[in-house]
Amino acid sequence: MARSGRFKEYVVVVVGASSGIGKATAEAFSREGARTILSARSADKLESIAKALRSEGFEAYPFPSDVSIRQQAERLIDWVVQTFGTLDILVNSVGIYDIRKVTEADPADIEEVMRTNFFGPVYCTLKALKEMLKKGKGVIVNVSSIEGKKALKHPPGYVCSKFALTGFTDLLRQELYGTGVRVVGVYPGYVNTPLIEKLRLPDSKATKPIPPEQVAVAILDAVEKNKAEVIIPNPTSVKVFLTLSTLSPNIGDWFVRRYNLSGEF
Ligand SMILES: NC(=O)c1ccc[n+]([C@@H]2O[C@H](COP(=O)([O-])OP(=O)(O)OC[C@H]3O[C@@H](n4cnc5c(N)ncnc54)[C@H](OP(=O)(O)O)[C@@H]3O)[C@@H](O)[C@H]2O)c1
Incomplete structure (x- = not known):
């Protein structure tokens, strides 16, 4: 499909690009003209997504890496900067899910999810910042x-990693103020991806999953319009829920129970 090319000349790295939100975001950037590097562990999936984009005439480059391992995350960023001479946008859309409730969890499960969902983005971000701060953009x-703003009774590794990433994002945005480097925090509700395929959700508007492409559109829009945050879908209802939860955790918990916002896992 012909697009506007609004990200032409941009070098974009998407981590978690083999599936779900990351895949949709990488495809959207590539179709808008960006030189897009797709990363995740599954080399075969990355190759076939990149190949399909290239066959449509867009630029897409697979680079497999396991970003829970610091050396691999840093090698990815180094390769991008050496190959393309710059790095304009880094999208951290990496995620795994643990399966046990907090009262049944083994600390090792929590550590594993934290390494991927929190430290993966931290390793990539800190390395990418060196290049971005040098360029001032x-x-x-x-x-x-x-x-990452209100727990929904899901497994502890996942919830804690999301709170940690929210804190990291909030801190970064403030520390980077005035440097030319910007930070966008993305806070989706349920999204129709393999990550949540085992979750049994109630049939309600509040928990209806949205397609990953809808999140990708919001991400590109936020980057283009200098937004600090994306809450999707239903940002107004979510903000009311989060405000009530801040004013009274018990009221927030009541909403989670009353509308079964967690579903069953
Ligand atoms: N789906 C939802 O309802 C939802 C809601 C809110 C937020 N999110 C967030 O959205 C992000 C993307 O999740 P998704 O829903 O799109 O799930 P997904 O379809 O399962 O995608 C997760 C991606 O992360 C990659 N990944 C996992 N471990 C990795 C590692 N160690 N190194 C590099 N890549 C790794 C996966 O690829 P490989 O397996 O090939 O490595 C895959 O590309 C996550 O941060 C998730 O928490 C999702």
Whole structure:
């Protein structure tokens, strides 16, 4: 499909590009003219997504890496800067899910999820910042979750990693103020991706998953319009829920129970 090319000349790295939100975001940037580097662990999936984009005439480059391992995350960023001479936008859309409730969890499960969902983005971001701060421009996009603002009774590694990523994003935005490097925090509700395929959600408007392409559109829009935050979908209802939860955690918890916002896992 012909697009506007509004990200032409941009070098964009998407981590978590083999599936879901990351895949949709990488495809959207590539189709808008960006030189897009797709990263995740599954080399075969990255190759076939990049190949499909290239066959449509867009620029897409697979670079497999496991970003829970610091050396691999840093090698990815180094390769991008050496190959393309710059890095304009980094999208951290990496995510795994643990399966046990907090009362049944093994600390090792929590550590594993933290390494991927929190330290993966931290390793990529800190390395990318060296290049971005040198150039005095760039955008870091961190895909957290509404669950990085209010826990929804899901497994502890996932919830804690999302709260940690929200804190990291909030801190970064403030520390980077005035440097030319911007930060976008992305806080989706349920999104129709493999990550939540085992979750049994109630049939209600509040928990209806949206397509990952809708999140990708919001991410590109936020980057283009200098937005600090994306809450999607239903930002007004979510903000009311979050405000009530801040005023009274018990009221927030009541909403989670009353509308079964967690579903069953
Ligand atoms: N789906 C939802 O309802 C929802 C809601 C709110 C927020 N989110 C957030 O959105 C982000 C993307 O999730 P998604 O829903 O799109 O899930 P997804 O379809 O399962 O995608 C997750 C991506 O992360 C990659 N990944 C996992 N571990 C990795 C590692 N160690 N190194 C590099 N890449 C790794 C996966 O690829 P490989 O397996 O090939 O490595 C995959 O590309 C996550 O941060 C998630 O928390 C999702």
